[in-house]
Amino acid sequence: MKSTYGTxxxxxxxxxxxxxxxxxxxxxxxxxxxDWTEFDxxxxxxxxxxxxxxxxxxxxxxxxxxxxxxxxxxxxRKGDGLNVFGLHEIHPExxxxxxxxxxxxxxxxxxxx
Numbered sequence: 663m664k665s666t667y668g669t670x671x672x673x674x675x676x677x678x679x680x681x682x683x684x685x686x687x688x689x690x691x692x693x694x695x696x697d698w699t700e701f702d703x704x705x706x707x708x709x710x711x712x713x714x715x716x717x718x719x720x721x722x723x724x725x726x727x728x729x730x731x732x733x734x735x736x737x738x739r740k741g742d743g744l745n746v747f748g749l750h751e752i753h754p755e756x757x758x759x760x761x762x763x764x765x766x767x768x769x770x771x772x773x774x775x
Contacts, residue, residue: 667726667772668700668707672719676712683708722767724760730774732757751775 673679680699683689689708693700697712709726713719729735732749736759739746749759758772 664728664730664773666706667728668709670709670711670724670726670770672713673710674713676710679710683710720766720768724768724770726770726772728773729771732759732771732773733775735759735771 671679676696676699680691680694683701684691687701689701689703691699692702692707699710701708701710707726736746736749739761745762747760747762749757751757752772755774756772757775758770761769761771763769
């Protein structure tokens with residue numbers, strides 16, 4: 663593992679969620695869009711991800727790890743029999759996938775393919 667990137671929370675309404683963190687903590691987003699917004703808290707990102715219609719989401723936060731070699735790591739973890747899913751490209755040179763541990767907690771891995 664290279665490092666942690668941040669913690670992601672799925673939100674029902676991005677505008678309301680961003681407003682909450684601005685008003686409650688006096689924080690300003692370092693990146694903001696209708697489906698993804700980031701706040702930096704001492705080097706750890708609080709990442710808000712808009713929920714897609716018709717999808718269900720766990721209420722827990724998702725810890726995001728920085729890791730290069732995402733595609734290979736996905737295949738290795740899949741081969742290990744772990745509950746891995748969602749391998750996809752977010753932007754050029756930025757890929758992600760998720761793992762659920764034995765208790766159903768979700769972890770995310772992000773980095774170069």
